Amino acid sequence: MKFPAWVRWAWWPALAIALLALPTIGANERVIQFVTYILIWAIFTIAFDMAFGMAGLLSVGHALFLGFGGYATGWLTVHAGMPFILALLLACLGAALLAILFGFVALRLSGIFFALTTLALGQLAMIASDTVLAPITGGQDGFAGIPRPTLFGIDFFKAGNFLYFVVVAFMITLAVTALIRASPFGQVLIAVRTNEVRASQLGFNVKYFKIGILMASGFFAALAGGLMSSLLFFLSSSILHWSVSGDVVIMALMGGSGTLIGPVLGATAFETLKEVLGELTGRWHGILGVVFILFVILLPDGLAGLFKRIWLRLGRKRT
């Protein structure tokens, strides 16, 4: 049972138009900043869900790629003097290469043990950035002065313009994910998730496919990291904290893992909930934990699954 095709595609242009219209209808700076922030998290969640939703690789160390993207973009612009967009691209490519290493180590184990290993790798990145790599990353003091993009003389320091930049990046991420999903490569990944033994018996080298999707995942996670550093003009090792890796897992699952819109819904719901709860109480992480537990038990398909069920029920009544 599926949504009709027009529903499955209509939300793209609708979302794009809504986002692009936001600065022109006079939304204030704070709202625009918040939406930009959500979009960047959505890119990160989509990237995470490439590995988890498509190939079934639960990485609990994905902050590593986000952080790498942020630091690489920051370092290349501030210290190497590169233009922002070139630096961002190089950071993403670097993260894809890093993902090969990451996969090479973590894919020695499968299933849950993969998750444990990624957790250790993420923690290694955090500790390394505080100690060995501190001359580059600034350690716990952080790294300031990351610029905004420069392109066609547009002033990206204005929140509205930077939002457009992020919307473009977001749409590219969505499009590439949809393409991967529809491609033979994506189909093989889904086969790997569904039945790994069978996929390898069919002659697919499962490991190469997994490393391939980890590369794509790392690439886009680093994109989110670079954009995040540019949005905030600042980075500290808290971007590598395990709770960042945890948050992205929560977002993907809350939204509906393995779907295209799920990560977007999840990131939006998570950040909005956090904002609302944060204003009411300082205890938002705990309440979020309870919400998340309820999702795991009651709604394992996430919001996307919930909407689908409601839609199908309404459809049945109409006919």
Added chain:
Amino acid sequence: MSVVVIGLSIGMLLFLLAVGLTLIFGMLGVINFAHGALYMLGAYFAYQIVQWTGSFWIALAVSPLIVAALSAAMEVVAIRRVYTRDHFYQVLLTFGLILVIDELVRSVWGLQAKLLSAPPGLGSSVDLFGSDVSAYRLFIIGFGVVVSLAFFFVLERSKFGMIVRGCSNDSEMASCLGIDVSRVRTWIFAIGSGMAALGGVVAGPLYPVETNMGFAVIIDCFMVVVIGGMGNIRGSLAGALLIGMIRAVGQRYMPELIGVLTYMLFIGVLLASPQGLFSRRMRQA
């Protein structure tokens, strides 16, 4: 000599935790990410009990029981519902529990780190083969040995241990024989979590009691379990002592690099022998 004692004491502490983790995984198939949070909770309860009664020994006895009771409730309310699902959901569920437990601890005890002092008589150092070592660390080593021996004895020799192993091997057959399997599972989860809390109480006098302590230790614990082979208790012992020794030696001679080095060792082991150093079985979950 003191490095050896420190290494052994860290190793024993890790082993106490890893045993609980392995027990829960081996018998229930659940990887409990919240194990570290329960360890932290154990330490905080111990701090509170010492504040009230002034006795470390009461804390050592009572705190694990409270944590075990809470965990039994968690198992009944939440974890029980996802046994039949994919392993991922169990990981995610216990991950949510970390957030809740962390938040509870923060709202009750605040962000300030608490200090728990070693029980009287063990706070000093003693002379061992010509070098000063902390008496409390020697106590940890002895305590760890006693607790693990008792643990093995119960699991391998007692009737309760037999029931537990039966439920894990073939839960349907066990329930046909009249065993209340879901009750046994609650017990196992409670005992495994109690071990985590026991570790937390014992660790209290060594480290500041703070909210970060759980996560720092759980990663070491996961490394122990991956190096030693999940479900392999002898392997966990060797893995725990290995990591403990490396931490102790590194802390003494290169404190700057120790964090990174431990992980590098772990990666090295994975690359050389993904089944872990002490297990011949392929581990898949």
